[in-house]
Amino acid sequence: MAAGGADDPIEHLIGLLSRLPGLGRRSARRAVLKMLMRPEQQMLPLAEALQKAAEAVRPCGVCGNLDARDPCSICRDPDRERELVCVVEGVADLWALERAHAHRGLYHVLGGTLSALGGTGPEDLSIQPLLARLAEGKVEEVILALPATVDGATTAHYLTDRLRPTGVRVTRLAQGVPIGGALDVLDEGTLAAALKARRSV
Amino acid sequence: MAAGGADDPIEHLIGLLSRLPGLGRRSARRAVLKMLMRPEQQMLPLAEALQKAAEAVRPCGVCGNLDARDPCSICRDPDRERELVCVVEGVADLWALERAHAHRGLYHVLGGTLSALGGTGPEDLSIQPLLARLAEGKVEEVILALPATVDGATTAHYLTDRLRPTGVRVTRLAQGVPIGGALDVLDEGTLAAALKARRSV
Ligand SMILES: [Zn+2]
Ligand SMILES: [Zn+2]
Numbered sequence: 461m462a463a464g465g466a467d468d469p470i471e472h473l474i475g476l477l478s479r480l481p482g483l484g485r486r487s488a489r490r491a492v493l494k495m496l497m498r499p500e501q502q503m504l505p506l507a508e509a510l511q512k513a514a515e516a517v518r519p520c521g522v523c524g525n526l527d528a529r530d531p532c533s534i535c536r537d538p539d540r541e542r543e544l545v546c547v548v549e550g551v552a553d554l555w556a557l558e559r560a561h562a563h564r565g566l567y568h569v570l571g572g573t574l575s576a577l578g579g580t581g582p583e584d585l586s587i588q589p590l591l592a593r594l595a596e597g598k599v600e601e602v603i604l605a606l607p608a609t610v611d612g613a614t615t616a617h618y619l620t621d622r623l624r625p626t627g628v629r630v631t632r633l634a635q636g637v638p639i640g641g642a643l644d645v646l647d648e649g650t651l652a653a654a655l656k657a658r659r660s661v
Numbered sequence: 662m663a664a665g666g667a668d669d670p671i672e673h674l675i676g677l678l679s680r681l682p683g684l685g686r687r688s689a690r691r692a693v694l695k696m697l698m699r700p701e702q703q704m705l706p707l708a709e710a711l712q713k714a715a716e717a718v719r720p721c722g723v724c725g726n727l728d729a730r731d732p733c734s735i736c737r738d739p740d741r742e743r744e745l746v747c748v749v750e751g752v753a754d755l756w757a758l759e760r761a762h763a764h765r766g767l768y769h770v771l772g773g774t775l776s777a778l779g780g781t782g783p784e785d786l787s788i789q790p791l792l793a794r795l796a797e798g799k800v801e802e803v804i805l806a807l808p809a810t811v812d813g814a815t816t817a818h819y820l821t822d823r824l825r826p827t828g829v830r831v832t833r834l835a836q837g838v839p840i841g842g843a844l845d846v847l848d849e850g851t852l853a854a855a856l857k858a859r860r861s862v
Contacts, residue, residue, distance in 0.1 A: 469717050469729050473710040479703075480684075480692040487683030492714070493753055494682055496727050499715035502680075507711035509674040513693070514700035514708065516670050526697050528670050552694055 470496070522593070524569030524586055526551050534558075534567060541565040543600040546655075547590065547619065549573050549607055552644040557605065560648035562655040565603075568593065573611040574618055585615075587622065594626045603658055604632040607642055620661050631658040671697075723794070725770030725787055727752050735759075735768060742766040744801040748791065748820065750774050750808055753845040758806065761849035763856040766804075769794065774812040775819055786816075788823065795827045804859055805833040808843055821862050832859045 470492060478488035495502040519525070520532035527533055534540060544565025548554045554567050570585045593599060602623055606612040616632055623630050634657030643651065671693060679689035696703040720726070721733035728734055735741060745766025749755045755768050771786045794800060803824055807813040817833055824831050835858030844852065 469710065469714045470727065473714045476707045476710050481695055482684055482688030482692060489756065491681040491683060496714065496718055503711050503715035506677045507708045507715065509670065509677050510704050510708035513670045513674045513697065514704035517697055526671065555690065
């Protein structure tokens with residue numbers, strides 16, 4: 461520790477851990493110290509889990525969810541309603557909806573929202589793959605579960621225009637999602653209610 | 662995620678991470694998601710750092726500090742005052758004192774404090790190794806930097822009695838350490854001041 465610089469394995473590990481969201485340097489230090497007390501029981505299993513996840517987890521080629529299988533567990537699940545596709549900005553929102561047990565259909569991860577300021581255009585999002593999924597003719601309703609922000613609304617409008625020619629019903633989450641709020645920090649009840657009260661656009 | 666149980670690599674990883682102090686399940690989930698976006702850049706380096714630390718880091722055979730070298734970097738440092746040994750409860754306190762740059766001598770990690778309730782007796786602590794170090798005759802002063810708790814005070818009294826026959830000067834941290842406070846959460850200024858104003862017991 462004391463004399464150790466960047467080449468010191470403890471300092472190096474604390475540095476990497478403290479970059480994780482939610483872990484400051486102090487927490488990282490405490491976590492490392494706790495793990496070092498039982499390296500075989502705590503540190504090596506975590507190292508293995510990280511390696512395994514890094515190797516096994518990939519974006520689903522159908523919906524964009526992150527999973528150890530491709531197509532992902534949701535896309536493979538025979539009990540999901542395949543006529544219903546919920547479009548989300550990112551995987552965090554997909555996971556939040558799954559935790560709410562609010563949606564029994566499939567998903568489509570856009571990978572972002574349109575943003576003039578951020579320089580994100582339609583070609584940067586997974587819109588063509590969504591249209592290709594709809595072209596297969598099995599999807600009857602697309603639920604736009606996008607953040608209640610300016611960029612989210614812009615993206616919802618844009619998608620509604622692009623989806624109109626497909627004849628698929630397009631709905632969005634009910635009012636109830638707080639303005640400016642990210643989906644993945646909402647409580648599960650709010651998410652479930654907003655999804656249930658969704659309305660046509 | 663969704664369908665995944667304990668055998669799902671993402672859920673397994675989130676479970677392990679959320680056991681770390683300072684990381685709840687929500688933070689662990691966000692951390693995993695962030696890492697999964699760039700597995701090669703974030704996840705594998707962390708896995709390697711954990712593995713390397715688990716393999717390389719061991720308690721120092723002299724002082725009990727955790728380090729990739731044995732004896733540790735502090736015990737090897739020719740610039741440290743070898744006449745001065747600071748006795749701490751655990752490695753977290755040693756690290757806290759090092760961050761305060763408050764102590765230019767060596768350390769001795771007891772590995773706990775005496776606790777009637779916790780069933781920790783003198784034989785459970787690194788007291789014999791401390792006496793053996795003192796028997797070499799080079800140490801002139803032992804600073805007891807123990808927590809300002811009942812158990813810390815009990816341990817300090819016990820050590821003072823055991824060390825008296827050696828003729829070594831025994832001091833303790835000055836008043837200034839808050840009652841009931843753990844050392845490793847104190848700010849560095851308080852630690853440095855308390856160490857500087859230490860007094861004989
Ligand atoms: Zn999928
Ligand atoms: Zn040492």
